[in-house]
Amino acid sequence: MVANRYTSMAYESADEMSFGKTKHPVKAGLGLEIGAGYTIPEVNYAPRPEAGASKEKLVNEYERITTDIMQRMVQVGFPAVILETEHVQQMSNNPEWGAEVAHAQKTIMEEYHDEYGIKCALRHTIGDIRENRDFLQLRGDKYSVFMEAFEKCAENGADLLSVESMGGKEVFDYAILRNDIAGMLYGIGCLGTLDMDMIWSDIAAVAKKTGTIAAGDTDCAQANTAMFIAGGLLDKNLAHTLAIIARAISAPRSLAAYENGALGPGKDCGYENVIIKAITGMPMTQEGKTSTCAHSDVMGNLIMQCCDVWSNESVEYHGEFGGTSVQCRGESLAYDCALMNTALETGNEKVLRDMFMLSDRYRDPQGYVLAYDNAYKVGEAIVKDGDNIYLRAKNAAIECCNIVEEGVAGKLSISRFEAGALKDAKAALDALPDDMDQFMDDCLTKYQSEVKVFLPENYGF
Amino acid sequence: MVANRYTSMAYESADEMSFGKTKHPVKAGLGLEIGAGYTIPEVNYAPRPEAGASKEKLVNEYERITTDIMQRMVQVGFPAVILETEHVQQMSNNPEWGAEVAHAQKTIMEEYHDEYGIKCALRHTIGDIRENRDFLQLRGDKYSVFMEAFEKCAENGADLLSVESMGGKEVFDYAILRNDIAGMLYGIGCLGTLDMDMIWSDIAAVAKKTGTIAAGDTDCAQANTAMFIAGGLLDKNLAHTLAIIARAISAPRSLAAYENGALGPGKDCGYENVIIKAITGMPMTQEGKTSTCAHSDVMGNLIMQCCDVWSNESVEYHGEFGGTSVQCRGESLAYDCALMNTALETGNEKVLRDMFMLSDRYRDPQGYVLAYDNAYKVGEAIVKDGDNIYLRAKNAAIECCNIVEEGVAGKLSISRFEAGALKDAKAALDALPDDMDQFMDDCLTKYQSEVKVFLPENYGF
Amino acid sequence: MLDFTEESLKKVLTRYNVALEKEMTPEEAAEELYPKDELIYPIAKAIFEGEEDDVVEGLQAAIDAGKEAITLIDDALMVGMAVVTKLYDDGVIFLPNVMMSADAMLDGIEFCKENSDTAPETKGTVVCHVAEGDVHDIGKNIVTALLRANGFDVVDLGRDCPVDEVVAAVEENKPIMVTGTALMTTTMYAFKEVNDKLVEKGLNVPFACGGGAVNQDFVAQYELGVYGEEAADAPKIADAIIAGSNIAALREAFHKH
Amino acid sequence: MLDFTEESLKKVLTRYNVALEKEMTPEEAAEELYPKDELIYPIAKAIFEGEEDDVVEGLQAAIDAGKEAITLIDDALMVGMAVVTKLYDDGVIFLPNVMMSADAMLDGIEFCKENSDTAPETKGTVVCHVAEGDVHDIGKNIVTALLRANGFDVVDLGRDCPVDEVVAAVEENKPIMVTGTALMTTTMYAFKEVNDKLVEKGLNVPFACGGGAVNQDFVAQYELGVYGEEAADAPKIADAIIAGSNIAALREAFHKH
Ligand code: B12
């Protein structure tokens, strides 16, 4: 299948965007319609380490988790919920494990739906198991197991299919610790997109066959890695201005899922999803201030601005004074959604959206660029050359630099160090060729010699 | 000292109230002004059980906790924070333990204040240790240790002094499991207030002497117990209509702290604080959707409506994927505050307040009565007979019933069971005498015979 | 002030309790369950309504009519209480009703005993306590009330109860079951000590544990432990013990997670 | 669209990084630290700037001027790298600068070796790995780069490294220290196994462990374990080992919690 590249925006203007509303709502699971005027909590969890000992223990752990969440939702009166199971390795490497977990969870969800009428859906996020100890093996032996994992889960109860895929990561990991913008662009924008095209046309086919939804991917392996290394305001491992360039480049990469048949909701940790929503008009999950259990970020409110589903990313299953961790986080998420839904029902969604956005707009250059108005501009830069995966990624990076520069001329203050990194990045971007083939050839030569784990055959070269 | 009873409201109208703003801001700690136009996160924590083994271990645990919180606050760019240390028993029973913890914490906070300019304050909440295994001993031997604990902590770094005192609990515990409204009124409204008057004039004297702030008390031991027993929507241990009557009665009881020299911020778990703020105009801490780690409630957003400080109630110190539990919860709270502060700075606080309130207004009768407009009415009922501790508690209870009834005539739907409990409660209230002395005498006789652990000498009878 | 339309409201929250409420009123439901016997009926009804005076009045009438006082415990009081318990389990009535009915029942039992020479047979004795160091006793109070409501004798050791006192009470009272409640992560470890001392002394009685801080995995770590999630599980566990379940069987039935 | 005034903005958030930034630019700060010797200066500066070509050029010039190639490693390359490390520790420069300087330094060392007959003396060898089952290797990559930057030889066993391979590498390379990185709660237990096998074989080498999932309390549980919070601690621990610290002393110094 050939990817349907986006060359225009779904929204006329940035201001048209809001949380809870999309151009293309998605019907899924038991009674849910996602992005259709209300927001939905999506609870994420990790089994305790000891639960991985056997398939029975693991299934049992997920059953407890599922019951706990459903029970708390009805206890506090929340009308809808999504559960996301991010596979532990065993579940993807042995697709029947994943399938059994999906089945066990869905059975419980159906009981609650029948008894209480609560609307719900189950997302399974398959692990990207296409690697061995030393190398990525994107097209190797494991590809069929990988696809089988999607299919088995879909057949056994999963409603939404996702993955956090890793194409391009070998080059990116090398580049990000060396301020190497060309490498980031090559890793995420080019290699990443090529791999996305391959896997998402296949995942979409599985979804079609099984009557489920191909939901979306995130550039966790790259843009989030950059965000993590960048860390908090006082960390000194990576300039935050570089982290946001990586993020901008990740938008056209993750967009490829939707160009190959995914329908959303995009996966929680894709901070690039706001750009993708502007382009596609599809629903997106986001995570932020209520996913502190999983990671710290510098835009915890801002990222709620246009979410349709609201997630805690991940929490290890354990007891807290207020219940189990999944109940506690689930309840917090659901209250956040109740607030957004109240805004939607009373026509105040835009002022709430703006407050979410403004409270972090100047906290960090990353938040500044992802503010919905600026994110929309990055989207425009992408669709301008939507057919050229290299150019659109480069456009995104350049637009990102421009936005930060404009910000600095206004109320965004950045450290001298961040400013220096931005200047160098801009210069590096300006020095890049306009021609995709030339760029691809240059990079292939360079990274084949510099990055010993980079195998061109992973990308069909 | 004689209590200065409130006989009028601090605000002209309910609509004047908002989060982050008070009539009487409180200066405390290192650069903080509480209720002066911005909201502040207050992080609460419990040491791990094993940390209680020795004083050294405990001090060390609190040092870690303090550093973790301060570090996360500066990492994400938050300008202010309060830390609350709720004493474990050893710290109040051995006042020098509490003092050493306070000193260790404050030293770290001062370092951060000096280096980063972050505004901060330390609250110590002394345990109400006035009981032995079988009985409350409110005026017994332990009273001097109790007061010494306040003083030692204040001298060694605590800025804000609080307690969750227990006066009246023996009668209340008996009454609440028997739908006994007179007992609830007697336990909370009369016995509770008498004990509050005693301890808070003493705590205020300690605060004066040590140059610290007497902050406030909460009816945790009674109204929160009722709220917990009432539980979620599907629990069947107590009608939620009764739980809210207990809450209404707790407002004049907790008010007594402020009538004896406390200045706020009131303690987090006092859901009655919104009523007290309406009466006193003093700043209040609240907890709700971000304190799910400690308990579940049915008004997680609503309770933010008029908070000045925003708390997580309590979280056991442990690791999460995103840092330690105190860092994770602290960051979530601080983002919530950033949102409220954005609203305040852009003049949108009333619409945000209303959205918080509305999202839970009809979730449960408890939230309905605590919605700021209704809470204000309860406040009016209290101050009408502000000088009579019995009548004002009875007024609060009756007004609470009226409000729920009005609500039911509108959009508040309650179960037949809740409605029945309300009707019975209303009838019981109507049957009570108008005369305080008579009520006190009747109750003394009744509960002395029915509740074997009730000792009249605890209340100076 | 902002407000919702009825339509909007439904999108933001669901009052599942109201939505699910049973058609019948509690009184109607109880009416269907009362025994038809015209001497027993008023006693059962008075139990349900928690009116001690009416209970005693009904008992007197039955005795006057020739019923044996001591048999009325099982034939009237327990029958009335069974109605209460069933409706509580079904979610038709709430805990305070049960508590008040239990109070009325205990008064009734007292009255029957006073009017009889033979001692009543109970289903068995249960020793209840709150863990050492812990004053949270509401959960325990509910447990004892429900046990009594179901015909068990309860030895209530109260809160903050030293380990040795529990062991001594077991030696003395030979209960069919011990219960423990703990709400603090710091206090629940006392259960393990109780268990060890009981085992040491060969007192292998099932030890049902519950309360906010306690969870199934913890309780399953010691030999005698049986975890109970809700207070209503306590009489069910006790009934199962009488019916012959051993600890393994109890865990099988009550460890739901 | 809503916006803040400058005044409002300050009340909602504080950019502590901007507020605290040092007065001096990194270049100015580095300038103050470079050695004055006119042959060494350009090499140190080229290291700081991460320009391998300039490093090699500077080394060539120094050799041409009569300096001994192998001594230039300590006298020029390490001196330049010390500037980089100091400024990184002081928060003046960021990690990528260190990485690029380290790359340049390694090229320089290579060049010196090629131009000399004697082998250079290093401070010691360190064996680094990511725990079995774990592919998160960025932290480990930073650790190895900083160790190299500080003059240590690194044997990098990569990620997802089987326990036995670590033990074999220790037997073979006789390192002064082993490092382990784990980011998953499921994989960190491998450290304990590594420890046990090392102890069994009498290989009592300090085992520095770090990474997102790992915490001090866990590491303190096995004999050889020393917890490191930040990658920058790794060379500091290694230096302390050379200076004679045993494991107890290392824990004393690096276990901050
Ligand atoms: C009410 C309350 C109090 C009241 C207690 C009144 C009383 N007479 O019990 C008062 C105010 C006195 C109090 C005091 C304290 N409290 Co308190 N309290 C609570 C609160 C709010 C509710 C507890 C409650 O009553 N729940 C309702 C009852 C019905 O539930 P339950 O006991 O679990 O029982 C149910 C089931 O578990 C089951 N069950 C119980 N036992 C058994 C047994 C069997 C066999 C079975 C089958 C079932 C069963 O049946 C019941 C219903 O189905 C909780 C909050 C929370 N999240 O739990 C904190 C909480 C328990 N308290 C806490 C603390 C810290 C304290 C204090 C130390 C505070 C202080 N600094 O002084 C003191 C404790 C002093 C001491 N040494 O014990 C913490 C404990 C934290 C921890 N370390 O574990 C909690 C969790 C609050 C928090 N989030 O921090 N508290």
Ligand code: B12
């Ligand atoms: C980036 C990332 C990835 C990248 C990794 C890229 C790479 N080459 O490393 C990719 C996308 C590949 C990935 C994959 C997976 N990940 Co991942 N990942 C992360 C993420 C977002 C950031 C980690 C990171 O790089 N941090 C920055 C580095 C620099 O930090 P660091 O390694 O801790 O090192 C610092 C210090 O610890 C110290 N240090 C480290 N080692 C040492 C050693 C010594 C001696 C010393 C002194 C210091 C030291 O130095 C560094 C800086 O100072 C975290 C989120 C989080 N909250 O941590 C999740 C996280 C670690 N991943 C997680 C998961 C679940 C996975 C997957 C299983 C997902 C899946 N379903 O497939 C797979 C793992 C497969 C496997 N078998 O390992 C979970 C782990 C949960 C758990 N059970 O513990 C996390 C916590 C995310 C979450 N919140 O759920 N992930």
